[in-house]
Amino acid sequence: MTDPAPSLLGDTAFLSALLDTLIPPGKDRPMPGAGSIGIEPAVKELIAADAQAGPAVVAGLEALRGRTPAFASLAPAARASLIEAQAALDPSWARALLRHVYLAYYQHPTVLAALGEPPRPPFPEGFEIEPTDPELLAALQARRT
Amino acid sequence: MPNEPVGVLIIGAGASGGAFAWSIADLGTSVLCLEQGPWMHQREYPTNFIDWESRSLGPYATNPNVRRLPQDYPVNDSDSPIQPLMFNAVGGSTILWAAHFPRFTPGDFRVRTDDGVADDWPISYQTLEPFYATNDRIMGVSGLAGDPAYPYHEPPLPPIPLGAAGNAVAHGFERLGWHWWPSDSAIISREYEGRSPCINLGSCGSGCTQGAKASTDITYWPLAQRKGVELRTGCRVKEIALGPNGMADGVLYYDAYGVLQEQKAEIVVLACNGIGTPRLLLNSKSARHPDGLANSSGLVGKNLMFHPYALIRGTFKEELNGRRGPGGCTFWSHQFYKTDRSRGFVRGYSYEGTRGSGPAMTALWGMATGRVPWGEAHHEAFERLNGHVAGMVAITEDLPDEANTVTLDPVLKDGHGIPAPKVTYTLSENSRRQLAHAVDRGSEALRAAGAVDVYAEPLMRTAGWHLMGTARMGTDPKLSVVNEWGRAHDVKNLFIIDGSIFVTSAGVNPTSTIQALALYIADSIKKNVAELFA
Numbered sequence: 001m002t003d004p005a006p007s008l009l010g011d012t013a014f015l016s017a018l019l020d021t022l023i024p025p026g027k028d029r030p031m032p033g034a035g036s037i038g039i040e041p042a043v044k045e046l047i048a049a050d051a052q053a054g055p056a057v058v059a060g061l062e063a064l065r066g067r068t069p070a071f072a073s074l075a076p077a078a079r080a081s082l083i084e085a086q087a088a089l090d091p092s093w094a095r096a097l098l099r100h101v102y103l104a105y106y107q108h109p110t111v112l113a114a115l116g117e118p119p120r121p122p123f124p125e126g127f128e129i130e131p132t133d134p135e136l137l138a139a140l141q142a143r144r145t
Numbered sequence: 146m147p148n149e150p151v152g153v154l155i156i157g158a159g160a161s162g163g164a165f166a167w168s169i170a171d172l173g174t175s176v177l178c179l180e181q182g183p184w185m186h187q188r189e190y191p192t193n194f195i196d197w198e199s200r201s202l203g204p205y206a207t208n209p210n211v212r213r214l215p216q217d218y219p220v221n222d223s224d225s226p227i228q229p230l231m232f233n234a235v236g237g238s239t240i241l242w243a244a245h246f247p248r249f250t251p252g253d254f255r256v257r258t259d260d261g262v263a264d265d266w267p268i269s270y271q272t273l274e275p276f277y278a279t280n281d282r283i284m285g286v287s288g289l290a291g292d293p294a295y296p297y298h299e300p301p302l303p304p305i306p307l308g309a310a311g312n313a314v315a316h317g318f319e320r321l322g323w324h325w326w327p328s329d330s331a332i333i334s335r336e337y338e339g340r341s342p343c344i345n346l347g348s349c350g351s352g353c354t355q356g357a358k359a360s361t362d363i364t365y366w367p368l369a370q371r372k373g374v375e376l377r378t379g380c381r382v383k384e385i386a387l388g389p390n391g392m393a394d395g396v397l398y399y400d401a402y403g404v405l406q407e408q409k410a411e412i413v414v415l416a417c418n419g420i421g422t423p424r425l426l427l428n429s430k431s432a433r434h435p436d437g438l439a440n441s442s443g444l445v446g447k448n449l450m451f452h453p454y455a456l457i458r459g460t461f462k463e464e465l466n467g468r469r470g471p472g473g474c475t476f477w478s479h480q481f482y483k484t485d486r487s488r489g490f491v492r493g494y495s496y497e498g499t500r501g502s503g504p505a506m507t508a509l510w511g512m513a514t515g516r517v518p519w520g521e522a523h524h525e526a527f528e529r530l531n532g533h534v535a536g537m538v539a540i541t542e543d544l545p546d547e548a549n550t551v552t553l554d555p556v557l558k559d560g561h562g563i564p565a566p567k568v569t570y571t572l573s574e575n576s577r578r579q580l581a582h583a584v585d586r587g588s589e590a591l592r593a594a595g596a597v598d599v600y601a602e603p604l605m606r607t608a609g610w611h612l613m614g615t616a617r618m619g620t621d622p623k624l625s626v627v628n629e630w631g632r633a634h635d636v637k638n639l640f641i642i643d644g645s646i647f648v649t650s651a652g653v654n655p656t657s658t659i660q661a662l663a664l665y666i667a668d669s670i671k672k673n674v675a676e677l678f679a
Contacts, residue, residue, distance in 0.1 A: 022519040031524050046199070080520055098512055098519055106505035107196045115504055115531065122192040123354040126344025127469040129308035132327065136307070136315050140326065144291025 008058060009044040014065055016040065017072035021079040022101055030114045034105045042104035053096035060086055060093040147407065151177040151375075154395065154410035156382050156425065158182075159237015160656050161642045161663035162416035163361030163369065164280060168667035169414075170372035172674065177408070179380040179398055182216040182234035185362060190352035198505040201351035207232065207241055208607060216379070218559035218566075220420060222609075225570035227451045229420055229609040235378060236362035238418070242610070242656065243349050243473025244331040244358045245497050246286055248277050249658045250295060252483065253651035260484045260491050263544050266648045267620050267629035268665075270296065276661040276668070281329075283368070284359040284660070285337045288329035294479040302334050305343065310465040310500040310535035311475030317594025323480040328497070329657070330474035331359035345470045347503065358471070380406075383563055385413055385429040385438055385639070392678070393438075393639045399561045412670070412677075414640045416663070419449065419612030422645040423551045424566040426616065439616070439633035444626050446552055446615050448545035449568065450650040453576045454608040457587035458499075458536035459596025465535050467501020475500065478537075481586060482652055490578040494541040494652045496587060501534040510534075514600055529598075536591060538605070539583030541576055542652035543613075551615050572604065580604055611655050616645035630669035631662070637678055642666050 009015065020035030047054045064086045065071060071079060087094035105111055109119035118125070152174025155162050162178055170176050191200035207230040209217040216233040232238045251270035256263045274296070281300055288300030304327040307315060318325040332343050332353075343357035356363050370376065379401030386407070388394035395409035415422045423446035429438035437445050475498035482493040502510060507530050511517025517526045554567040584601040591599050619625025622634035627646050633639040642663040644655055651658070670677065 026524045029524050102508040103199050103505050106508050121195050122346040129345045129470040132307040133312040145293045
């Protein structure tokens with residue numbers, strides 16, 4: 001699929017600031033900001049693949065950037081206010097944007113590691129789960145027919 | 146070159162088609178199955194990749210209208226509050242199912258007798274019992290014998306561990322003194338028949354890379370092929386053809402290259418699910434059958450039943466590791482399964498315990514329910530959910546209603562130009578009351594389990610997994626489409642073996658019963674073959 005808006009999605013400073021505003025670095029947690037781990041290409045890919053909402057996401061981002069060319073240099077609180085204003089105009093824009101950001105962020109190895117998850121595909125190692133509580137099993141045994 | 150005629154032609158290689166093929170192969174005649182989808186490849190399933198959660202949303206989506214793969218056909222669901230779900234491949238919807246594997250209870254076959262509503266089935270639990278047992282053995286079922294809600298049966302493998310998530314919620318049921326029992330699951334908990342056990346990948350709903358979850362492409366089909374059954378993929382049946390004697394003569398189908406082919410057969414068997422089967426019958430009109438094949442009763446496509454689902458989830462303080470383990474296989478509860486008219490509805494529902502989700506789906510769910518904002522408060526809110534969610538779904542018994550239908554859409558067509566189905570469905574007041582009750586009681590159970598926050602979705606829209614009733618079984622040709630062993634009243638050599646033939650839906654997942662029925666019908670054909678066409 002062709003890049004829906006290379007000029008916008010190629011604006012790394014804007015995108016990084018946007019992502020760091022949506023998911024900032026954790027203050028008292030080891031969570032990285034979304035703008036610091038290099039997920040911009042993944043977000044861009046997800047938006048481009050979203051035939052239904054992708055164009056509206058790009059249009060909203062264009063409007064945001066067009067209204068404040070210095071978006072990236074603003075303080076986080078000021079950036080958040082601008083995003084809120086844009087979201088108020090079109091709440092579905094924010095939901096569609098966040099969907100792509102959350103998908104990219106929460107599948108990134110750095111983020112998985114920060115969450116305590118092994119940064120790998122589930123297969124082939126798989127996972128352990130806790131056994132059935134023996135107290136529960138004992139209760140069931142008493143009721144077996 | 147014309148295709149060689151076959152003895153038995155099966156349309157659809159899913160849950161019922163696979164089971165039936167394996168059994169009917171013993172008849173000693175040639176058996177062919179036409180499947181519109183392809184073979185699946187475990188190495189391509191999402192859990193091979195770190196972005197498995199994203200991959201689960203696209204080509205592995207449960208809704209064919211979202212997936213839109215070449216092998217899918219569109220379904221007009223604009224007049225239904227529940228979206229029909231299915232998968233088209235060898236294995237059918239068992240590729241993506243949760244593998245929660247309850248049987249129907251004996252009472253589910255005598256709804257009219259017990260409760261004065263709907264109809265009784267022309268067969269009983271006892272009729273199907275040996276076929277349930279055979280099916281459990283072939284699919285590989287894990288469970289704990291002795292559930293007082295059922296006649297005694299022994300699953301071949303020990304139960305799947307509840308894990309922290311299942312333990313937490315089960316304790317809630319235990320504290321309330323409510324029935325609960327570890328699920329029968331079509332997921333192997335130990336090595337079994339050359340298959341490796343479950344390693345808790347946590348993504349049953351997008352295909353099991355390990356092969357621990359039973360899907361008929363890895364259970365029945367290899368066995369059926371070893372018996373000589375031929376399976377042709379990428380073949381979409383356009384219509385069933387009739388011979389001059391009024392019997393089914395075979396089918397016309399589009400092959401993998403899009404070429405229209407004719408396939409003659411002595412027996413034709415439909416295994417296309419509760420939407421695909423009536424669609425094909427309605428698309429098989431002729432001068433002799435102007436309203437669609439096998440439709441002298443007018444009931445083809447009527448009495449569509451889903452299982453209306455409610456979702457009830459709780460957030461717990463303790464870590465539950467809910468993304469790990471089979472998501473839909475912890476326990477079931479039949480506490481509210483049988484009719485108690487003081488509740489304001491007839492029949493009832495079961496609960497199916499559920500685990501949590503992966504981090505990305507947790508974030509999306511948190512956003513959708515207003516629990517995870519973006520910005521400064523994001524991490525704290527996400528942390529409260531991630532790994533801390535468990536709950537259940539309520540599966541309510543849907544009663545048959547002739548106004549709930551599968552018809553042919555006048556405009557919509559599939560990739561071969563074949564008219565697509567349209568679903569028209571209204572949620573009944575009885576179902577609505579069941580759902581409300583299930584939400585209230587499920588919330589009570591989660592609070593008893595220690596949940597600090599409870600969320601409920603009283604009617605899940607993307608939950609039409611179970612498609613039933615659209616070519617019902619019965620002894621009276623005026624009131625049913627097939628007889629008590631799946632044979633069409635109107636066409637002696639036409640059989641239906643999928644969920645279409647259900648008389649009632651029960652309040653549990655149907656696949657175990659669909660497959661037991663398919664095995665029972667195959668067995669009936671084998672026993673009656675001498676008089677089949679008399």
